[in-house]
Amino acid sequence: xxxxxxxxxxADGTKEAALVTALKGKGATIEQLTALLVxxxxxxxxxxTRLRKRGYVIDRIPKTTRSAARFKIRSRKS
Numbered sequence: 514x515x516x517x518x519x520x521x522x523x524a525d526g527t528k529e530a531a532l533v534t535a536l537k538g539k540g541a542t543i544e545q546l547t548a549l550l551v552x553x554x555x556x557x558x559x560x561x562t563r564l565r566k567r568g569y570v571i572d573r574i575p576k577t578t579r580s581a582a583r584f585k586i587r588s589r590k591s
Contacts, residue, residue, distance in 0.1 A: 522567075523564075528550050528560075531549065531550060532550060532557075532560055532561075532564070533586065535549055536585055537586055539583070540574060540583040541583060541584060541585075542581040542582065542583050543582070544581060561584060564586075570586070570587045571584055571585065571586055571587070572585050
């Protein structure tokens with residue numbers, strides 16, 4: 514039987530911590546995250562993958578005619 518995933522939050526003051534903060538509440542688009550973190554879009558997507566591996570549940574809210582797709586932290590896995 515495999516060991517359950519342990520939740521490890523990013524260290525305070527890091528860009529990953531800023532990413533987690535930006536994804537709380539209403540969430541953010543890739544464009545907003547690239548501007549906030551001064552990262553390329555592929556780096557933002559890779560960071561989202563790392564957060565998922567740490568145990569965060571990140572929802573993708575589909576784009577609409579009025580806005581781009583948004584990403585939002587729902588919770589973390591138990």
